[in-house]
Every structure is written in C-alpha cells, then in structure tokens.
Amino acid sequence: MHTPTTPSADSTDTPSPTWSVGDLTVHRIDEVPLPAETGHWLLPDATPELVADVPWLRPDFADASGALRLVSQSFAFEVGGMRVLVDTGIGNGKPRANPAWNNLLSDYPDRLAAAGFAPETVDLVVLTHLHTDHVGWNTRADGTAWRPTFPHARYVTSRVEWDHWAATEMDAARQQMFRDSVHPVRDAGQLDLVELPAEGTEVAPGVRLVPTPGHTPGHLAVELDGGTGAALITGDALHHPVQTAHPGITSCVDIDPRQATATRRRLLASLAGSGTLVLGTHFPDPTAGLVTAHGDAYGFTPVPPGA
Numbered sequence: 448m449h450t451p452t453t454p455s456a457d458s459t460d461t462p463s464p465t466w467s468v469g470d471l472t473v474h475r476i477d478e479v480p481l482p483a484e485t486g487h488w489l490l491p492d493a494t495p496e497l498v499a500d501v502p503w504l505r506p507d508f509a510d511a512s513g514a515l516r517l518v519s520q521s522f523a524f525e526v527g528g529m530r531v532l533v534d535t536g537i538g539n540g541k542p543r544a545n546p547a548w549n550n551l552l553s554d555y556p557d558r559l560a561a562a563g564f565a566p567e568t569v570d571l572v573v574l575t576h577l578h579t580d581h582v583g584w585n586t587r588a589d590g591t592a593w594r595p596t597f598p599h600a601r602y603v604t605s606r607v608e609w610d611h612w613a614a615t616e617m618d619a620a621r622q623q624m625f626r627d628s629v630h631p632v633r634d635a636g637q638l639d640l641v642e643l644p645a646e647g648t649e650v651a652p653g654v655r656l657v658p659t660p661g662h663t664p665g666h667l668a669v670e671l672d673g674g675t676g677a678a679l680i681t682g683d684a685l686h687h688p689v690q691t692a693h694p695g696i697t698s699c700v701d702i703d704p705r706q707a708t709a710t711r712r713r714l715l716a717s718l719a720g721s722g723t724l725v726l727g728t729h730f731p732d733p734t735a736g737l738v739t740a741h742g743d744a745y746g747f748t749p750v751p752p753g754a
Contacts, residue, residue, distance in 0.1 A: 463562040464752030466735050468724055471653070472513025474562045475726075475734055475752070478519040478536040478555045478584075482547045486515025493689045494697045501692045507733060507749060508688045515687050516731040519580055522680050523562060525670070527652035529570040532559075532597070533669050533680050534728055538583025541627055544620040548580065555584060555639050556596070568661035569597040571651060574604040575728065576663040577612055578700075578730065579621070582628045586753020602632050603650055605658070608665025643667060659684040659714060661707025662698060668714070677733075678724040684714055686729050691715060691745040693739060715745045724750060734753045 463474045486493060488511075495513025498504055509515050522533045536555060543549040575580055585602065586593040595602075605703060617625070632638045641648055643665075647657035653672040660666055662683045669680040683698065684707075690696050694711045697704040718725060718738040725747070726735050732752075739746040 451734050464732070466678070466724060466726070466750065466752060466754055467673075467676065468524075468671050468678040469676030471526055471671055471673040471676075471678075473671070473678060473726065474523045474564070476523055476532075476555065476562060476564070478521070478553055478558075480731070481517040481729070483510070483514045483521060485517050485547070489517070489686060489698055490515065490696055490698070493687070493693070493701060497693065498689060501543065501689060502662060503746065504689060504692075510732060512687065515689060516698040517687060517729045518731045520728065520734070521559075521584075522726055522728075523559070523564045523569075525563075526671075529651050530568050531563055531571045531573065531651060532564065532569050532600075532681065533573045533656060534575055534581045535572060535584035535596070537580050538586070538628060540584060540588055541698065542623060543579065545579075548583075549592045551583075556587075566596050567598060569600045572597055572600045572602045573650070573654075573656065573667075573669055574602060574608075575668065575680075576666040577604060577608055577625075577629060578663065578683070579624045579628075581682070581728075582624070586631045593627045595632050595635050595637055597637075600637060601639050601654070602637050603639045605643050605656070605665035605667050607643070607658075607660075608663060608667075609638075609640050611664040642739060654743065659710050661703050661705075661710045662701050664702060666710075668697055676724065677722070678726055679714075679718065680726045680728065681730075682728050684710055685725070685727055688727065688736070688747040691747045692741070694744060719745055 498513040519536045537548045587596045643658045647655045655670040656667045659668045671678040701707040719740040733749045736747045736749040
C-alpha cells in the first residue's frame with residue numbers, strides 16, 4: 448500500500464497564469480514542482496559551475512546552489528471553438544518507478560476546471576510524446592479500471608512515436624504506463640495517430656504540430672499562430688532554459704542525443720529574434736520567454752504571465 452504523494456501547490460483560487468498570443472490566450476495548468484535533484488539527474492552536464500556561468504538563470508530557473516528548477520505542467524487554450532490541451536503530466540494514483548511520481552495526489556483536475564477547461568469540455572489533447580510525465584492525466588481511475596479523463600476529446604500524437612514504442616521491448620515500468628495511460632485511450636477509440644511531414648501539419652486553426660525528433664523518435668512541438676502573435680510549446684525538445692545557452696546539453700533519457708541536439712539547434716536558430724513566445728513544458732515560473740542570439744548560442748528573455 449503506497450501513501451499518496453501530495454505536492455505543495457498554490458490554491459486553485461489563484462487564476463491560472465496566462466499569456467496573450469495574438470488572438471489566443473494560453474493558460475498554464477500547473478501539476479507539480481519536480482524535486483530539486485531532478486535537474487542533476489535529467490541534465491547531468493548542467494553542473495553547478497556551468498549554471499553559475501549563466502547568471503540570468505538565477506533566481507527563476509536555478510537556485511543559489513546551481514540546482515535547476517523544473518516543473519510538470521500543461522498548456523490549454525481555445526481556438527476556433529475548440530478547447531485544446533497540450534500534454535497531460537504525471538497523473539494521480541499511478542504506480543511509478545520514480546518516487547516523485549509514484550501514486551501522486553494533485554489537484555490538477557481542479558486547476559483545469561478553474562481555468563475553464565473542465566475535462567468533459569476538452570476537444571483535443573496533443574501529446575508531444577509518449578513519456579510517463581506527459582501522458583499521465585490521459586486517464587483517471589474508475590474503480591479498478593482506467594478511463595479517458597477527457598471523454599469527448601481526440602488524443603493526437605505522431606504515428607512515428609506510436610510505431611517506435613510498439614516495436615520496442617519495454618521494461619516493466621513503461622509497460623505499466625502504457626497499460627494505465629495510453630492503451631485505455633486507444634481502446635476507447637480516441638487515439639489519433641498523425642503523419643508529420645517536415646513542415647508539420649495543422650490539427651486545429653492556427654495549431655501546427657512540427658516534428659522535433661531526438662528525445663524520442665516521434666517527438667513533436669506545437670506551433671501556435673494567433674494572427675498577430677506566435678508561440679511554440681516545447682515539449683521536451685527543450686527541458687530547461689539552460690539549453691538555450693548550451694544547446695549541446697542533452698537529457699539522460701534522450702533516445703538519440705545527437706539528433707536531439709541537432710533538432711534543438713535548428714529550433715533555436717529559427718526562434719532567435721523571431722518574436723515567437725517560447726512556452727517550456729518543464730520551465731518553472733515565469734515559464735515563457737523569447738530566444739535571442741548570443742554568440743554561437745542563445746539567450747532567453749523571460750516574459751511574465753499576463754503579457
């Protein structure tokens with residue numbers, strides 16, 4: 448019997464942070480802050496010494512000791528009459544090998560509802576990739592079964608992503624994740640696998656999915672076109688702003704680190720100076736910012752919520 452992990456979080460009475468992207472309003476839906484040791488495990492080359500040489504990371508993106516701050520969160524917005532959610536976090540009450548994720552108990556559904564995105568009203572769920580901390584709220588417990596959290600939604604991910612995992616011999620922990628968070632969506636007929644050409648594909652007005660492989664083979668990022676503004680939701684193409692200053696820093700769970708680095712460099716080059724708002728799926732508050740060119744790498748200028 449596991450004791451549920453209850454994260455500390457602000458009250459759901461606090462409005463969800465938002466950013467204006469032209470005609471769109473993007474809501475950040477908080478799930479949990481990740482433990483301080485996560486950064487060292489996930490991005491081992493982001494040493495305290497390296498972080499200290501990037502002073503703009505503190506205090507928002509790293510603490511005084513050089514430990515990176517990371518979080519689990521989703522983004523939600525309404526476009527063309529559709530309610531869209533990008534990634535679904537870790538989820539509640541699920542057996543997980545990572546102690547920080549195991550049998551979690553968060554108020555994520557309340558936060559969704561408070562932001563105006565009650566689960567039954569969501570039309571489209573975009574999954575940047577099929578990792579445990581991006582698919583958890585795909586489902587919730589119904590007695591001993593797992594049912595889709597968003598009963599009327601189309602869940603979209605890359606066909607390349609699905610095909611990769613279907614052909615992979617998975618360990619017990621990943622098999623469990625697919626059983627409780629992915630297969631129930633497929634079995635309900637709500638999973639939609641899309642082909643992603645190099646230029647991406649539009650899945651809703653002004654919402655384009657673009658291939659960003661490396662972290663996983665079918666990883667995708669989400670481009671938003673709000674008419675007079677643009678944004679990009681990173682997924683794990685960028686785990687943390689330190690990777691703008693040092694694009695060669697890779698994650699310990701990147702399936703193809705070399706491809707992940709090449710993808711990140713290409714992505715940052717396209718974003719630098721473009722005015723596109725970057726929304727980091729694991730970036731802590733203030734979460735969003737603009738990429739700037741800085742020598743042979745890049746900088747990141749935070750844009751606070753409400754902007």
